[in-house]
Amino acid sequence: MSKIKILIVEDEPVIAENISLYLDNNDFEVSGIAYDSEDAMQQLKENTPDAVLLDINLESDTDGIDIARYIQEHYQLPFIFLTSYSDRITLERAKQVKPSGYIVKPFNERTLLASLEIAISNHAEEANHALPKLVMEKVNRQLHSPLSEREFELSQMIYEGKTNTQIAETLFITVNTVKTHLKSIYLKLDAGTRIEVIRKLQQAMLR
Template identity: 40%
Template sequence: MKTKVLVVENEILIADDLCATLEELNYHVLEPALDYYSAIEILQTESVDIVILDIQLGGKKTGMDVAEYIRKHLNVPFIYLSSHSDQKTLELVKDTMPYGYLVKPFNAPDVQTTLAIALSNHSRYTNKRASYEKEEKVDLTPMEKVVLRLVADNRTTKEIAEWLSISLSTVKNHRHNICVKLDLPQGTHSLLKWAIENKHTFY
């Protein structure tokens, strides 16, 4: 399935040019939004994978206002499009936490690279947040969290037992309980894999 892109740009010629470029790059491009209100209407009715926002939309509402709506209501990455790349402009938009920045005039390679990086970073962030939320919801005991950290450090059951001065059976029991709480299969390397992939959530 093609990645669905919404372009928010008040200058119709630039919007059409960008949409044509995106279509050539094999993206599914929605009808561009020319102002804040049409952008919000589309975002409320269409599923979108990424949004490209012009900063200035020719009215009181700007691309940053659209960005704030996205941040509050949607889990969708957005990048800014602007003819300005000076420090003042970058400082102005950075608090909205964009996933990228395209400078006019743009070309196809720049568009492709910026969108690919934005989508990849958003996917990584979303996965990390989901893992963190899962770990937060799981009621691990303090000792189970210690064992989980040691598992993430690739320590064996024997090494964990020696490190914590507890018996092998106690460590095995902790590992079993952690697997049950995390809904992981027993008797595989699933706990090690999960601990390594999600160690940022409990360190």
């Protein structure tokens, strides 16, 4: 499982590069930087990002809000607006497209990360491919030995309250195999019961 891919839509190269650098050093991966709406649409198609960071004011271009509408119609992706405090009027218009979050410039790096995470968590609709990735990144970063993809898949089903038999059925494996995976998970998460697994996953998300 790869990291969460973010598309940055920002016409100010300095800002874009800064964000890009910082995100790459954390749970995220920058799938690309778009400087105008045409760029953005192209990259949405080619790079299949998991979320979009979107500057509301693109000097050289039509409104960033138009791009947001485009994303809403053609993709089901969470998008976060970059905006400045002074820009109250566009903010009102921005609210109408219901972004997953706002980040107000100037922002520090902690704010950026936190806002992204919250936005992705809030965007908990049907096709939120980013959320599991986010959880896995955060969990594994806190483990000596990281969970494999399969193990993480099992963990999620544990989290959802599934029984071993149910897990076995949906994954088309035997209960014995489920148990074997569980043992590995318990070992890595330092847990003894499925409830402890749930607690650990929750704790990981809070950090």
